[in-house]
Amino acid sequence: MKLLLVLDDPRRAQSFVDYLADMGLKCELTLDDDNNVSIWLVNEVRYQQAQQEVKRFIAEPLHPRYQDASWRQGDTHAHFSTDANRPGLARDLLRQTGPVNMLVLLACVAIYGLSQLGLPMFGLLAFPSDWSQLLGAEFWRAFTPALLHFSLMHLVFNLFWWWYLGGMVERRLGHGKLLLLLLVAGVLPNLMQFWASGPRFGGLSGVVYALLAYVWLSGRLNPARGIGLPDGMAVFMVVWLVLGFAGVLGPVANLAHLGGGLIGLLQAWFDRGRRAY
Structure with a gap:
């Protein structure tokens, strides 16, 4: 058997396996202690065909074709949980994160809250006005501008994507990644943005773009x-970047986004042959 895909949603994994079964691609499922489901292809000769279907599934995981296959395969009770068995919202949100993801999220919220109370968080955490200051005791200020946010919308937008994407990476590939x-x-x-515009910038959006x-x-x-x-997200990323450089979005850290x-593309290329954590 050969590993095709790992998902953290057993119902969605089962629907995909039912769809593959309709195509004559028999698979088996294994469940680990963290409720992650591994999908294994039984007939390795058809691995390339199965890989094409995996790419199609990742691009459109909610397409009706997969649920339709579940109904055709029967035993639909295996694919749906009742409201009584469904975890609460808070528990489900926590299940999608990890310690690194949550620590950064809480730090950003705390820093924003303290700044709204009048504490000089920008002065403490912003990029220094001169490169030389990074070579001394304040080297950490090369990173801390990423934790600064200047409006509630700025904070919420960045933290949603950080929680969603960072949680995905941490759950599947580990804290270190x-x-x-x-x-x-x-x-x-941050170094690129300082070179372009000086020290008055901040936000987690450069990290979000990397993720x-x-x-x-x-x-x-x-x-x-x-x-x-989905590929549509990559298109969104590029369009947003172009709009930023065109000045449509106002003053944004365009070089940090770029x-x-x-960095995200290069790291994905370097990691292309590695397995999940």
């Missing part, structure tokens, strides 16, 4: 790792 992406995509784009690019390209290059995004996206 998310921490690596966070630090590299936090520091290098978007990383998750999307990883899903294309290695679907078995269990992460991926740098983050490039």
Whole structure:
């Protein structure tokens, strides 16, 4: 047997397996302690065909074709849970995250809250006004601008994508991978943005761009790792970037976004042959 894909939703995994069964691609499921489902192809000769279907599934996981296959296969009770068995919203949200993901999320919320109370968080955490200050005791300020947000909308938008994408990476690939992406995509784009516009910038969007690019390209290059995004998200990422450089979105950290996206693409390319955590 050969591993095709790992998902954290047993019902969706079963629907995909039912769809493959309709095509004559027999698969088996295994469930680990974290409720992650591994999908294994029994007939390895048809692996390339199955891989094409995996890419199609990752691009459109909610397409009706998969649920229709479940109904045709029968035993639909295996694919749906009752309201009584469904976890609460708070528990479900926590299940989608990890310690690195949650720590950064809480730090951003706390810093924004303290700044709204009048504390000088920008002065403490912003990029220094001179490169030389990073070579001394304040080296950490190369990263901390990523934790600063200047409006509630700015905070909510970035933290949603951080929670969603960062949680996906941490659950499937481990704490170390998310921490690596966070630090590299936090520091290098900040250096680029400072070079372009000076020290008055902030936000987690450079890291978010890195995660978007990383998750999307990883899903294309290695679907078995269990992460991926529809191609439409990649289009959204590029369009948003172009609008930013065109000045349509107002003052935004365009080079931080560009740098983050490039870092995500490069890291996904380097990781293309690796398996999930």
